[in-house]
Amino acid sequence: MTGYYDFILGLIPLSLIGVTATLSVLGFSLTSAVPLAASIPVALIGHALFVNSPVEDTQSSPETVESSSSTSFEAAD
Structure with a gap:
């Protein structure tokens, strides 16, 4: 599935080469x-980062988050 950021990544070189x-x-x-x-690719990158910023996936289950945070690390001695 092609998303917003895929289009942005494709438009960056196309706009730079095309407008040049x-x-x-x-x-x-x-x-x-x-x-x-x-200035066109800079505006695209700025829009992708600050106006339509990437967000975390909210569909992950709480069980997955709890299981990953409950792991403990041991010293490598």
């Missing part, structure tokens, strides 16, 4: 087209 190529065709030099085009 478009700006180059429109007459911008490559040294100015790349930083201008990089």
Whole structure:
């Protein structure tokens, strides 16, 4: 199943390459087209991290959480 973050990961290189190529065709030099085009992937990453932030899976059962937290660690001596 393709989710939101899968689309973001696909759009990052596509937008960088596509917008850079478009700006180059429109007459911008490559040294100015790349930083201008990089603002699009930065905005996508910012949206994915801060606006639509990843959350933990709330469907895990309480038994699973209790069993994983009850394990004890012993010294390696």
